[in-house]
Amino acid sequence: MKQFSFCFILITILLSSCASADATLTPPPKIDPGIDPTEWVLVPAGEFFMGQHEHETNVDYNYEIMVTDVTTAQYADYLNQALADGSVKNTGDQIVGYYPGDEFHAHEHELEITAGDWLHIPLDDPGLRLEFDGASFTPQSGFENHPMTMITWFGAKAYCDYFSWRLPSEVEWEKAARGEDRRPFPWGDTIDAANANFYSSHDVFEKIIGGLGDTTPVGFYNGLTYDGYATVDSPSPYGLYDMAGNVWQWSGDVYEDQHYRYMRGGSKDNYAYNLRVWTRNSAGPEYFSPAVGFRCLRDTSS
DSSP states (O other), X not given: OOOBOTHHHHHHHHIXXXXXXXXXXXXXXXXXXXXXXXXXEEEOSEXXXXXXXXXXXXXXXXXXXXXSOOBHHHHHHHXXXXXXXXXXXXXXXEEEEEXXXXXXXXXXXXXXXXXXXXXXXXXXXXXXXXXXXXXXXXXXXXXXXXXXXXXXXXXXXXXXXXXXXXXXXXXXXXXXXXXXXXXXXXXXXXXXXXXXXXXTOOOTTOOOBTTBOOOOOTTOOSSOEETTEEOOOOOOTTSOSOSSSSSEEEOOOOOTTOOOEEEESOOTTSOGGGGSTTOEEEEOTTOOOTTEEOOOEEEOXX
């Protein structure tokens, strides 16, 4: 049922066979990078260079965006509220929620996204970093401040909508990641293992499972040294962390004549060159993975 681009295929096979399950066996070390996941930053209106070919693009309004990805602890708190007030439902093996559907044009390769309840997170997948006792959700020990993963586009959108926020568009996301110059990475022109969590970057959380690593806490690459592992402070020009690597981030665009949704930023499972700010990936909105998360945007009055 899942529709996704070719670069997810190998990753999904490997993760589903080993990484998704093994990642939950041993809790990771609890490390607090000191970056507050509840903080937001302002991205001012103005022009910036978008894409590999640096097309001048204008965003004529200010907006605020989360400093980090939404964490497992934040999503657990949301689920407890949303289940209590009926915003989402527990079917026994899934959390689902209502989506009004997309306008359908029967375009070639387009799949119809109808109105109804759609998957937000799977409860029966060993890669989920949440515990559920039948009444409430808690994050798995050690993963409290890691990015929320195993989340579909529907589940990410529902979280943002619940608080009257939204998923960023691709344009809004890239401006927040790149700023106003031509840098290919959020922090500058080159990439090193100390800048971000990517394939074989060998951070202290990496578990070698067929060469694939694990997530790092949000804001991990902030210039601190952890257990002898020195990081470089690597925020975007506006102060956002993890805009490259760790997990892909869902964007909010719903494009005409296609059902795919797009992701930005690259992940722990990608090579360094895939972490450039213009790199995008796509999947059906019901897709989930240990390497996909999200952050939210909110509009400002000025």
